[in-house]
Structures are given as structure tokens and as C-alpha cells.
């Protein structure tokens with residue numbers, strides 16, 4: 001599903017107008033969707049609408065009128081001067097029959113019933129202060145359930161950031177499509193449940209807008225997902241290589257290799273320093289183990305182009321030897337996933353990494369930083385205050401590095417250098433556990449080994465990782481993730497209409 005920035009949503013509005021949809025009708029539909037949602041939770045309670053002077057407030061006036069016309073008790077508190085209302089919002093206010101009270105925290109009171117937050121939506125463009133901020137805080141302090149119109153007021157629809165203070169809604173009704181701010185943190189946490197209402201904007205406006213951000217769902221990448229074929233064989237499913245750390249650092253690589261194999265790579269090999277060879281050989285069954293010490297041996301190992309995807313970084317150590325291994329990997333034909341220490345090793349020489357990536361001409365590279373690693377590797381982006389929010393940061397990082405950047409978190413963003421981005425919202429909290437990132441890196445390599453394109457492979461792995469964690473449930477440790485994957489695959493393949501090709505039943 002496309003995610004529209006507030007600018008793109010404005011464009012959708014304009015294009016809908018050009019196709020004959022009147023702004024007043026869109027506002028009426030928006031207010032109706034809000035009223036319907038509020039009615040479903042009223043249980044005889046009154047409604048207090050807190051409206052601003054923009055079109056978000058206009059939606060609030062429509063909802064107030066429709067709720068009153070259905071016999072519910074409705075108060076309307078306006079934040080700002082009524083004379084500031086214009087256009088469709090002024091017309092909507094004109095059709096509201098009840099009194100318009102000047103909003104104060106005291107007037108909101110302690111028993112406002114259900115609150116409709118129609119203060120700010122897509123037009124919020126600066127931090128809230130003064131009366132609007134006091135009203136946001138009063139709504140939150142009231143203890144009443146809040147239904148937010150379009151966005152919880154104070155949340156930036158494009159970045160998901162809190163601009164000073166923000167409403168904590170139990171439900172948010174948005175229009176046409178979700179916005180990134182509904183999915184990114186902390187915005188998502190302020191939204192409560194989400195309804196996306198059809199208000200009459202024709203879907204074909206999207207062909208002109210060409211959105212670049214998407215909710216990370218199978219529809220985004222299922223068209224290129226490697227569903228195993230009955231006639232396939234393990235060599236056709238690729239060979240993932242994970243470079244192991246030394247004797248007491250090999251666990252991370254084992255997790256990654258198991259992730260690669262469970263994700264569907266035909267073969268997985270741990271390229272391990274000799275000092276850890278015996279340990280790794282003893283600790284693995286399906287995963288092969290080969291001795292590889294240092295950058296030169298890695299270069300030689302990867303000259304066998306059947307080794308077509310690899311992971312470097314987990315447990316690998318920070319410093320010059322790791323940098324040399326990364327450069328050897330990037331000089332190979334294999335698709336490369338750089339994680340953890342492979343990223344931190346370039347904290348002071350990021351340009352060397354980016355120029356090596358630039359020389360790969362079309363061969364996949366995926367960088368998988370968490371926020372600390374991101375800050376170390378992309379210092380320039382963090383310093384540039386114009387780049388606000390995780391979505392734009394990931395995009396800028398992808399453009400700068402030439403790699404697909406997977407910026408981890410509970411709202412993992414995957415960005416391609418061409419600007420496409422996915423945002424995930426399916427990671428359960430217990431996924432924050434040691435080694436989970438190693439498994440993810442391996443899963444990406446497992447999909448790359450099966451020739452999935454980089455942006456889609458990274459996005460798919462993030463979604464699968466979240467689903468596997470959710471399927472396992474509380475108490476999850478990273479070892480559980482690869483083994484929770486088959487159940488997720490069964491569901492995914494069934495949904496894709498590619499039921500697992502088991503033996504044919506003959507009666």
C-alpha cells in the first residue's frame with residue numbers, strides 16, 4: 001500500500017479536484033467517516049469536538065453536525081479565531097447549528113465523553129505552543145478516548161515526529177491512503193487503531209503522483225519472491241556465505257547462516273578463521289564450514305561465483321582487517337549484506353566504503369544499520385538538520401552510499417538509491433533481543449542468493465522477520481527466529497496461491 005506524504009496528499013486533493021471531485025464533498029465524506037467511527041464507540045456519552053481553523057477543523061465541523069443530527073450531544077470548541085476559517089472549512093462551520101465555544105483547557109473539562117481531535121492534520125508546519133499545545137495536553141489529560149481526524153494533532157504526517165506535543169488517540173481516521181507518520185515512530189504510537197476512509201479521491205491519481213514510500217507488506221515484493229519450484233534444485237536456489245568471527249565470536253555468524261538457509265538459500269557456508277574452524281564444524285549440520293582467513297583468502301573464496309550472496313559483519317570485529325574483507329567482498333560478483341562491525345569499521349572512512357560500492361555497477365549491496373551504526377556511518381546526514389525523520393534519513397543514506405539501506409528499529413525503513421522506501425509496522429517488541437539482527441542479515445542473504453532484487457529482498461526479510469517473531473511470541477530469543485520461519489512461509493505461499501509443492505496425492 002502506498003504511503004502519501006502530506007505534500008503528495010495535497011496533490012491527490014488537487015488532482016481529484018481536476019477530475020471533478022468538489023473539495024466540499026471530500027470534506028463531507030471525511031467528516032462522515034469520522035462521525036461513523038465515533039458513533040461506534042459512544043455508548044450514550046456526549047462528544048466534544050476540538051477544532052482548529054484549517055481544513056482539519058472543517059472535517060471536525062462536519063462530524064459535529066452529523067453527530068448532532070443523529071441525536072447525540074455535541075459541543076464544539078474552536079482553537080483560534082473563527083474569522084480565520086475559510087473556503088470549505090468556513091462553509092462547514094456555517095452549517096453547524098450549535099454554539100462555537102472558544103477552546104480552553106477548563107472548558108474541555110473532565111467529562112468530555114468522546115473527544116474528536118480536529119485541531120491539526122496535514123497542515124501542521126511548526127512546533128505547537130501556547131493555546132494549541134495546552135489543548136493537546138488537556139485532551140491527553142482528560143482520560144477521555146480521543147478519535148483523531150487524519151492525524152493525532154502534533155504529529156507530523158510525513159515524518160511521524162512529535163512537533164512539541166501530540167494527541168494520544170485511541171483511534172485515527174485518515175483519508176484515501178495512510179501517511180508515513182501513521183507508520184513511523186513515534187507517530188504510530190499516537191494513532192491508536194487506524195481507519196483509512198475512502199472519501200471519493202479516485203485511485204488513478206496515484207499514477208500521476210508516483211508515490212515512493214510503501215507500507216512493507218507482501219504486495220510490495222511478492223511478485224519477485226522466490227517461491228520454490230517443483231523442478232528446482234539446491235544449486236538453483238543459490239549459495240549464501242557468512243563470514244564468521246573468531247573463536248569466541250562465531251555465534252552471530254551461525255545465526256545469520258541459519259537465517260539464510262531457512263529463508264530458502266539452497267546452500268549456506270560459514271567462511272571461518274581457522275582458529276574457530278573446529279568449533280564451527282561441531283556446531284553446524286546443514287551449514288557447511290570452510291577455512292577462510294583474512295581478506296586475500298576471502299577474495300579467493302568468492303572468486304567461485306556460485307557463492308552468490310554473502311554477509312559480513314556479525315561478530316566480525318571492528319578495524320582494518322574487517323575493512324579489507326569488506327573491500328574484498330565488494331570487489332566480488334556476490335550480492336553483499338554489510339551489518340554490524342562491517343559498518344562500524346568504516347565510521348571514519350565512510351567515503352572509502354561508498355566509493356567501493358559505487359564501483360559495483362548494479363550488483364546488490366545492502367547496509368543494515370541500527371540507529372547507532374547509522375549515526376556513525378552517516379555523520380553528514382545526521383548533521384544536516386534539513387533531513388528530518390527516519391524516512392528521509394534512510395533515503396539520503398541510500399543516495400549517498402549507492403546501497404540499499406535498511407535502517408532498523410520497530411519501524412524499519414528500507415530505502416533504495418532510486419528513492420523507493422518501505423516502512424515496516426509488524427515487528428513485535430520482543431524482537432529487540434540479542435542476535436535478531438544477525439538472523440535478519442542472513443535472511444536477506446538467503447533471499448539474495450535466490451536472485452531476489454536488493455530492495456525487495458531487504459523489505460521481504462524485514463517483514464518475514466517480524467512475522468516470525470510474532471508467530472513465536474513472547475520469550476523469543478534469536479535462535480527461535482529461523483525455526484519460526486517455515487510456518488510464516490506456509491501462510492505466505494498459501495496467500496500467494498503457491499501452495500507448497502508437496503507430493504501429489506494419488507488415491
Ligand SMILES: NC(=O)C1=CN([C@@H]2O[C@H](COP(=O)(O)OP(=O)(O)OC[C@H]3O[C@@H](n4cnc5c(N)ncnc54)[C@H](OP(=O)(O)O)[C@@H]3O)[C@@H](O)[C@H]2O)[C@@H](O)CC1
Nearest residue numbers: 013026027054055056120121122123124125126127128150
Ligand atoms: N487533502 C485532502 O484531500 C483533504 C484534506 N482534508 C483535511 O484537511 C486537512 C488539512 O487541512 P489544512 O491544509 O488546512 O491544514 P490543517 O491541518 O487543518 O492545519 C492548518 C492550520 O493550522 C495552522 N497551523 C499549522 N501549524 C500550527 C501550529 N504549530 N500552531 C498553530 N497553528 C498552526 C495553520 O495556520 P497558520 O497559522 O499557519 O496560518 C493552518 O490554519 C487534512 O488533515 C484533512 O483533515 C479533508 O477535508 C479531506 C480532503
Ligand SMILES: [K+]
Nearest residue numbers: 117120151153
Ligand atoms: K487531528
